[in-house]
Amino acid sequence: MNGTIVKNQLIFDFASGSLGQSKSIFTSTYLLLNSSASKIHNTFESMLGDNLFDNKDAEISNIKYTDCISSEQVPSTKIDNSISPLTKLVGPLEKINWKQIYKGFSEFKLNIEDDDELKLIKMDPGASVPLHSHGGKEYILVLSGSFCDEYGNYKKGDIQINDQKIKHTPVASDTDGCVCLAITEKEVIFFGRFGSFLNLFTFIKSFFK
Amino acid sequence: MNKSELKDLMVKITVNRDEIAFSNLFDFLAPKIKAYYLQNGLISENAEELTQEVMSIIWSKSDKFNPSKSALTTWVYTIARNKKIDFLRKNSKIKYNDDDIREFLYEKNETDKIEENEIENRVSKINSQLDINQQKIIKMNFFENKSHKKIAEELEIPLGTVKSRIRHILIKMQKIV
Numbered sequence: 001m002n003g004t005i006v007k008n009q010l011i012f013d014f015a016s017g018s019l020g021q022s023k024s025i026f027t028s029t030y031l032l033l034n035s036s037a038s039k040i041h042n043t044f045e046s047m048l049g050d051n052l053f054d055n056k057d058a059e060i061s062n063i064k065y066t067d068c069i070s071s072e073q074v075p076s077t078k079i080d081n082s083i084s085p086l087t088k089l090v091g092p093l094e095k096i097n098w099k100q101i102y103k104g105f106s107e108f109k110l111n112i113e114d115d116d117e118l119k120l121i122k123m124d125p126g127a128s129v130p131l132h133s134h135g136g137k138e139y140i141l142v143l144s145g146s147f148c149d150e151y152g153n154y155k156k157g158d159i160q161i162n163d164q165k166i167k168h169t170p171v172a173s174d175t176d177g178c179v180c181l182a183i184t185e186k187e188v189i190f191f192g193r194f195g196s197f198l199n200l201f202t203f204i205k206s207f208f209k
Numbered sequence: 210m211n212k213s214e215l216k217d218l219m220v221k222i223t224v225n226r227d228e229i230a231f232s233n234l235f236d237f238l239a240p241k242i243k244a245y246y247l248q249n250g251l252i253s254e255n256a257e258e259l260t261q262e263v264m265s266i267i268w269s270k271s272d273k274f275n276p277s278k279s280a281l282t283t284w285v286y287t288i289a290r291n292k293k294i295d296f297l298r299k300n301s302k303i304k305y306n307d308d309d310i311r312e313f314l315y316e317k318n319e320t321d322k323i324e325e326n327e328i329e330n331r332v333s334k335i336n337s338q339l340d341i342n343q344q345k346i347i348k349m350n351f352f353e354n355k356s357h358k359k360i361a362e363e364l365e366i367p368l369g370t371v372k373s374r375i376r377h378i379l380i381k382m383q384k385i386v
Contacts, residue, residue, distance in 0.1 A: 005376060017290040021298075046279070049286035057240030058247055063257050065235035068264040069228060 006161045010139070011037060015044040022118035023139075025110075026183050029086045030141050033157035086143075086181070090120065093143065093179055098122055104172075105129060121180045123147060123172035131169045136185030138162040145176035210237050215281055223271040235264055242289050249293055259292045343378050346371065 013019045014027040031038045090096060090110060098106035104127030108120040121140075123129070139161050146155040149168040154160055162168065172178040215237075221230035239260050246256035266288050274284050339347065342364075349355045349363070357375070361368040 015290075017294045042279075042283075045287060046283045048290070049280060049282035049284075052241055052245050052286045052289065053282045055241040055244040055248075058244040058253075058256070060239050060243060060257065060260070061253070063239065063261045063264075065228075065232040065239075065264070067261055068235065068268050069231065 006137075007037070007159065008040065010161075011041050012044050015041055015048060020114045020116055022110075022112050022114040022116040022183055025085065025089065025112070025118060026139060026141060026181055029084065029143075029181055030157075030159055032084055033141070033143070034159075037157075093120075096120060096122075103127075116183050116185055119182055119184075121178075121182050123170070123178045123180075125172060125177040126174045127177065128169055128171040131167055136163075137183075138185070139183040141181045143179045143181055145178035146173040147171060147178040147180075148173075212281075216276070219271065219274065219276075219281060222268065223274070231268055234267070238267075238285065239264060242285070245289055246293065251293075251296070255296065259289070259296060262292055263289050339378060343374060346374050347378050 010019075010023065010027055011031075014024060014031075019027060031041050087093075090108070096108050098108055100106045104124040106122045108122075110118045110120070112118050120143075123145075139159060140154070141159045142154050142156050144156055146153060147170045148154065149160075149170040151160075151166075151168060215234070218230045218234045221227035222234065242260045242263050243253075243256045246259055247253065251259070263285070267285065274281065279287075345364070346360060349360045355363070357368060357371045361371045364371070
């Protein structure tokens with residue numbers, strides 16, 4: 001799968017306002033951590049803006065400019081620039097109440113009403129995830145530390161997008177481990193020795209949702 | 210209306226609270242904003258409601274517009290888009306305020322200072338590298354929200370061709386931006 005296209009598509013969908021909440025939070029965090037992605041985003045927004053101004057006029061039937069001046073406006077809230085949107089949502093990463101899935105690998109699910117599941121993933125230094133593939137697309141954004149797999153090395157601000165065709169074995173950095181923000185569109189499929197157990201586990205888990 | 214005329218109007222609105230300038234801006238912009246909402250599938254009544262909200266924000270928050278951060282076109286677009294998101298999500302339980310993230314991003318932007326005209330240059334570079342057919346497809350797909358199938362029907366080309374052209378365009382864009 002060509003990651004570049006999917007990344008651009010994600011950034012474009014964010015700029016055009018057509019993402020669900022999970023992907024919207026994911027993408028905004030990505031743009032904050034990755035300046036080249038943020039530049040692409042600015043470019044897309046600017047194109048979309050030019051396009052709005054090029055629109056053929058639609059006929060206005062019921063509103064007048066005086067309606068826009070007279071309407072009382074609530075004073076705008078001050079945006080706190082020191083805290084990122086994600087931190088506002090989950091608090092500082094150090095204080096997260098992780099739930100261990102297996103040794104060296106923990107998760108924290110964000111409670112967002114959306115088809116896409118948004119969660120934080122923590123891998124201890126040197127920990128690895130057994131070989132697996134994905135039922136749907138999986139988006140991973142590195143928030144701290146780094147990990148590598150068969151396809152490359154991913155550090156803070158990098159994203160990896162996986163689909164059905166990809167099988168990989170991510171390994172967290174020996175020194176800092178790795179914390180990531182992840183979106184899974186559908187359940188992950190595991191292979192290998194531990195794979196069958198984990199598959200069964202995710203299978204059983206799905207009954208208790 | 211050209212860009213410098215728009216800029217003058219914005220200064221009059223922000224600094225002098227000039228209602229005549231605002232009425233000129235309204236006459237120019239409101240029909241375009243409404244067209245944007247119609248493209249996004251809203252019915253005329255809702256499109257006008259949102260247009261009124263956008264124009265109200267332009268009037269009441271005109272001091273929030275920062276010409277060194279973005280073009281007026283981009284600023285207006287982001288307000289209109291955010292209203293669209295609000296509107297479309299109104300019926301779902303909102304636990305997270307999208308407006309906050311986007312305003313946060315807008316204000317945070319100065320961390321990677323964008324050279325003046327850099328974005329404009331990139332946009333025109335993208336346009337210059339795409340041929341007429343590619344420009345047409347990207348306009349239909351991205352800006353008019355037409356599905357691949359609809360584009361294929363309108364241009365009378367196979368669906369696979371539309372998909373591969375869009376892929377091609379996205380790769381090209383990545384190289385340029």
